[in-house]
Amino acid sequence: MDQGNAADFDLFVIGGGVNGCGIARDAAGRGLRVGLAEQGDLAQATSSASTKLFHGGLRYLEYYEFRLVREALIERETLLVAMPHISWPLRFVLPHHDGLRPAWLLRLGLFLYDHLGGRKILPPTRSLDLHEDPAGAPLKPGYEKAFEYSDCWVEDARLVVLLARDAARRSAKIMPRKKCLAARRDGGVWRI
Numbered sequence: 001m002d003q004g005n006a007a008d009f010d011l012f013v014i015g016g017g018v019n020g021c022g023i024a025r026d027a028a029g030r031g032l033r034v035g036l037a038e039q040g041d042l043a044q045a046t047s048s049a050s051t052k053l054f055h056g057g058l059r060y061l062e063y064y065e066f067r068l069v070r071e072a073l074i075e076r077e078t079l080l081v082a083m084p085h086i087s088w089p090l091r092f093v094l095p096h097h098d099g100l101r102p103a104w105l106l107r108l109g110l111f112l113y114d115h116l117g118g119r120k121i122l123p124p125t126r127s128l129d130l131h132e133d134p135a136g137a138p139l140k141p142g143y144e145k146a147f148e149y150s151d152c153w154v155e156d157a158r159l160v161v162l163l164a165r166d167a168a169r170r171s172a173k174i175m176p177r178k179k180c181l182a183a184r185r186d187g188g189v190w191r192i
């Protein structure tokens with residue numbers, strides 16, 4: 001940082017994406033003196049170009065990561081409650097076909113997905129008859145059955161800005177348009 005902004009911090013974060021702003025908020029909430037430098041605008045990079053989903057990680061069930069999925073499912077509903085103005089439930093329709101795992105196995109996985117995290121807000125999985133259900137209308141003929149399940153989506157860039165604002169409210173110094181040019185260790189401290 002240039003001399004004009006020299007300051008002492010317990011933690012200095014380089015990058016104002018979702019990780020940097022989330023870490024800054026968490027650390028400031030724990031009473032650390034936090035600085036954050038973002039070379040451009042907050043969320044200018046990957047954190048405004050995601051698919052905007054937050055989910056329990058259905059596919060990790062295949063790897064028997066039950067604990068990970070449970071934690072993510074619990075967090076999913078916590079986030080929905082914490083930021084109802086920028087996050088929403090989203091229903092996914094998974095049409096079944098012969099190239100997938102057997103329908104009973106997918107249904108079992110979705111049953112676990114519904115129940116591992118103590119779901120309270122989101123609606124449960126449904127089985128769909130694609131001949132009858134409107135979800136079948138845009139599909140090629142040949143699909144007969146589908147499963148409809150819940151995950152969520154969030155306005156990713158707004159989430160980043162809200163994290164930064166809340167970090168600042170907790171005394172973090174958030175510095176957009178400040179590029180970190182070098183970091184060097186000098187005795188017991190880092191000079192940035």
Ligand SMILES: Cc1cc2nc3c(=O)[nH]c(=O)nc-3n(C[C@H](O)[C@H](O)[C@H](O)COP(=O)(O)OP(=O)(O)OC[C@H]3O[C@@H](n4cnc5c(N)ncnc54)[C@H](O)[C@@H]3O)c2cc1C
Nearest residue numbers: 015017018019020038039045046047050051052053179180
């Ligand atoms: C196509 C796509 C879809 C995705 N979909 C999802 C999804 O649905 N759900 C999900 O949870 N995740 C998703 N992800 C992943 C998620 O978007 C990323 O993991 C997340 O945005 C990474 O955040 P970050 O803060 O680590 O990085 P970034 O958002 O890239 O932030 C890094 C920041 O550091 C800044 N920076 C770099 N160098 C310096 C410097 N020297 N000085 C100051 N600042 C600097 C950059 O300008 C940038 O703003 C997706 C990713 C992609 C690409």
